[in-house]
Amino acid sequence: MICSEGNDAVLEVIASVVVLGAAGIGAVVWRVLRRTPGQCFDSGGVDLYYTIAGQGEPVVLMHGFAVQSDLNWRLPGIIRSLAQDFTVVALDLRGHGRSGKPHTSARYGIEMADDVVRLLDHLEIERAHVVGYSLGGFIALKLATRHPERLISISALGAGWESPENSAFLEALSGIAIALEQGLAVPPLAGNLGPEREKPGRLHTLWVKIMTRYLNDGEALAAMVRGIAGITLEREELGKIQVPVLSVVGSRDPLVVGVEAMKGLVPDHEIVTVEGADHMQAVGSPLLIDSLRTFLLARGEAEFPGG
Numbered sequence: 001m002i003c004s005e006g007n008d009a010v011l012e013v014i015a016s017v018v019v020l021g022a023a024g025i026g027a028v029v030w031r032v033l034r035r036t037p038g039q040c041f042d043s044g045g046v047d048l049y050y051t052i053a054g055q056g057e058p059v060v061l062m063h064g065f066a067v068q069s070d071l072n073w074r075l076p077g078i079i080r081s082l083a084q085d086f087t088v089v090a091l092d093l094r095g096h097g098r099s100g101k102p103h104t105s106a107r108y109g110i111e112m113a114d115d116v117v118r119l120l121d122h123l124e125i126e127r128a129h130v131v132g133y134s135l136g137g138f139i140a141l142k143l144a145t146r147h148p149e150r151l152i153s154i155s156a157l158g159a160g161w162e163s164p165e166n167s168a169f170l171e172a173l174s175g176i177a178i179a180l181e182q183g184l185a186v187p188p189l190a191g192n193l194g195p196e197r198e199k200p201g202r203l204h205t206l207w208v209k210i211m212t213r214y215l216n217d218g219e220a221l222a223a224m225v226r227g228i229a230g231i232t233l234e235r236e237e238l239g240k241i242q243v244p245v246l247s248v249v250g251s252r253d254p255l256v257v258g259v260e261a262m263k264g265l266v267p268d269h270e271i272v273t274v275e276g277a278d279h280m281q282a283v284g285s286p287l288l289i290d291s292l293r294t295f296l297l298a299r300g301e302a303e304f305p306g307g
Contacts (some may be wrong), residue, residue: 003040003049003098004027021104034096036090043118044111050091050119053081057152057300058128060116062136064158065189066211066221068097072124072133076232076284081293091119093136094224099219108223109230113143117150129296131155133283134190134255141216141241142231143165148242153299154293155246158279160258161265164232167196173225179221189225190254190279197254223274238265245269246295248288250277270295 020201038051051069063072069090073079082088092099093112096137102108120128129152132140137159142158144154162169179186188200188208200208205230231296245266247259249273272291275281282288 003047003092003100024302032281034070036069036074037120038090038098040098041122043094043115044123045104046094046100046107046111047114048094048100048115048119050089051168053079053088053090054086055277056086057296058120058123059086059088059296060119060128060130061088061118061128062093062132062139063096064134064136065093066096066208066216068092070097072283073138076289078283078289078292081289082296085293086188086298089119089123089128091115091141095220096216101217103219105223105226106283108141108227109228111145111230112139112196112224113146113231116143117147120150127151127152127301129153129155129299131157131292131296132159133281134158138228138231141233141245144232144241144243144245144301145237151243152295152301153184153244154241154247155295157246157248157288157292158250158253158255158282160247160255160260161233161238161262162193162255162258163261164234166193168192170229173228177222177225180212180218180225182215183218185209188245188279193254193257197257198252198278200254201278201280205280207280235265239267240261241266241268243268244295244299246272246292248272248274248276248282248291250279250282250285252277253282255279255280 020065036051040047040049061073063069069092073090094153130140137156140154140156169192176186187205189198197201249256249259274285274287
C-alpha cells in the first residue's frame, strides 16, 4: 500500500530553491525535511504511514501537533538512540505527514488512540511501549485508559493532564480550527491554556506558524483540533492507569503544569524535568533521551528476548 506523500513535493521544491542559492543552507534544509522510507496500512479506513528501525522489544512513537515522525524523532536523534536496544516503530498520526488526512472531526479524537492498537495488530505485536510527544503524549495517556492490555509502558513527553473543565483551552479550539480552515497560521496549542501558564517560546511559536500555514493540510488539522475533546481524561481515570508512566517536560513548557497535576494521581509515575527548557527545546535534550532509554530498559518485559 502506498501512502500519500503529503507535502513532500512542496518540501523538495523549498529545499531545491535553497540549494540553488546556498549549498550549505540547502544541505541543512534537506536534512531537516527528508523522509525516512516506510510502509503504510489501513487503520479503520485511513491510510497510516510508519517506519521501523532497530531490533528488540517494540516501542511505538507518536509525534506532536503539525509535525511528523522524522521531525519529532529522527532529527533529535531519538530513533537512533532507541534503535540500539528496541524495535522502534515511528507513526505519522492521521492528519499529518504521509498519513491520510480526513476532514471530519469524527475521524480524530479517540480514533487516534485506537490507531495504535490497529498498528500493533497489523504488525502482529501483542504489547508495546508507547511514547508520545505533546499531542502524541495526550493520545498515549488516553490509550493507557482504553487499552492497557496492549501496553508495557507509557511515556508522555512534553504532555501532562489537562482537565476537560479547562474552559480557556476548550473555548480557544473553535477559533484555532476556524483559522486553520481559512489557511491561516496558528500558534502552538499550548499557548491557549490560560494566562497563568508560561507562554510558548518565540522559536516554538514561529515554527508552529510556519508548519500550520505552509506545510500541512489546514482542513485536516482543523478537524483534528475539533476532535481533541475526545482524548481528554477525567481526574478519576488517571488513578486507573495500570501501566508505568514516564513524564519528561521542560521547566519552561506551558504543559509542565499538567505534569505536576498528575503527581499522586497516577499509581506508577516517574517525572523528569529539563531545567530551563521550553516545549521545543526539551525534545532534543540529552536528559530526555537518556531518561527515556533508562525508563524503557528498566520497564521491559523480562520474558522478551533481549529484555
